[in-house]
Amino acid sequence: MITYTPTLLNSKDNSYPELFKRNSQNPIITSKDLPYPAHTIFNPGATIFENKTLLLARVEDRQGFSHLAKAISKDGVSNWIFDRGPTMNAEPNIHPEERWGIEDPRITWMTELEKWAITYTSFSRTGPLISLALTSDFINFEKQGSIMPPDDKDAALFPRRFNGKYILIHRPYSEGHKAHIWISSSTDLKNWGDHQILLNARNGGWWDANKIGLSAQPLETSEGWLILYHGVKNTVAGAIYRLGLALLDLENPAKVLKRSNEWIFGPKEPYEKFGDVSDVVFPCGWILDEHTSIVNMYYGGADSCIGLASANLCELLQYMHSCPEPCEDD
Numbered sequence: 001m002i003t004y005t006p007t008l009l010n011s012k013d014n015s016y017p018e019l020f021k022r023n024s025q026n027p028i029i030t031s032k033d034l035p036y037p038a039h040t041i042f043n044p045g046a047t048i049f050e051n052k053t054l055l056l057a058r059v060e061d062r063q064g065f066s067h068l069a070k071a072i073s074k075d076g077v078s079n080w081i082f083d084r085g086p087t088m089n090a091e092p093n094i095h096p097e098e099r100w101g102i103e104d105p106r107i108t109w110m111t112e113l114e115k116w117a118i119t120y121t122s123f124s125r126t127g128p129l130i131s132l133a134l135t136s137d138f139i140n141f142e143k144q145g146s147i148m149p150p151d152d153k154d155a156a157l158f159p160r161r162f163n164g165k166y167i168l169i170h171r172p173y174s175e176g177h178k179a180h181i182w183i184s185s186s187t188d189l190k191n192w193g194d195h196q197i198l199l200n201a202r203n204g205g206w207w208d209a210n211k212i213g214l215s216a217q218p219l220e221t222s223e224g225w226l227i228l229y230h231g232v233k234n235t236v237a238g239a240i241y242r243l244g245l246a247l248l249d250l251e252n253p254a255k256v257l258k259r260s261n262e263w264i265f266g267p268k269e270p271y272e273k274f275g276d277v278s279d280v281v282f283p284c285g286w287i288l289d290e291h292t293s294i295v296n297m298y299y300g301g302a303d304s305c306i307g308l309a310s311a312n313l314c315e316l317l318q319y320m321h322s323c324p325e326p327c328e329d330d
């Protein structure tokens with residue numbers, strides 16, 4: 001039986017208070033900001049590079065194909081500096097799996113390698129799959145090729161090894177089945193095994209029924225790895241992409257400690273509700289400021305632009321404490 005506990009209810013006006021508050025300058029980036037013609041810019045990965053905020057966003061051109069473009073800003077909100085052209089292009093001649101573009105990058109600083117790992121979706125002739133690239137400067141990218149066959153998306157690495165193994169979160173999918181979030185491990189970042197479900201898509205009327213996927217890269221906190229994920233609800237008017245949280249054990253990320261029952265962020269503003277794909281908020285990266293404890297979440301709005309919403313990490317963890325342990329039967 002489902003017991004409903006409205007954990008986020010605001011006693012003052014009966015509305016749900018938002019953990020993540022939208023920036024007043026939203027959308028902070030649109031395709032008009034790029035120094036070259038592009039249709040849309042959205043779904044950015046995020047990291048800190050040379051003490052500045054670096055976004056690596058998906059840019060779609062008028063052929064319908066995507067490449068990645070970087071944007072760097074001192075305050076993480078305004079004055080974004082872009083490369084003159086695409087930062088990372090699909091290279092189907094060398095990597096045939098990148099035939100129809102590259103999308104949705106997640107960025108992880110890999111302590112041992114002293115490089116950033118970028119896990120992104122390659123749009124191959126046989127469906128989306130996960131590719132990996134390494135970089136130390138966001139100018140030169142060492143493409144490692146595909147690391148998971150199609151259909152697979154929404155992947156990010158943990159920054160360090162656990163018992164000698166790298167760990168990847170990803171979202172394989174096969175027609176006619178629910179899309180759950182999986183976790184796998186590898187000793188060389190190339191050969192992956194120990195595949196198991198980490199978070200299951202729920203059933204029936206849940207906001208995250210049938211299809212979920214990782215959003216931003218895992219965020220290490222004193223309480224565990226904070227996981228931001230999207231849930232897709234299918235309605236007669238189309239799909240709605242919303243966000244939830246989970247907390248994983250610090251030493252064993254395959255163990256889920258908590259999972260939010262409610263979505264914590266969803267499409268509300270016009271730039272999230274209307275665009276190429278309406279009713280979508282889709283973050284691929286977030287950044288924690290260790291001094292202020294503010295988490296900046298960068299997200300695609302309606303597959304058309306980039307928004308920023310910020311939360312206090314203490315409030316996020318407090319909220320996680322109020323959440324239940326995951327329940328298999330939901």
Ligand code: BMA
Nearest residue numbers: 043103104277280282300303
């Ligand atoms: C997902 C991905 C995202 C996109 C979202 C909504 O499957 O393709 O890039 O933002 O759908 O269209």
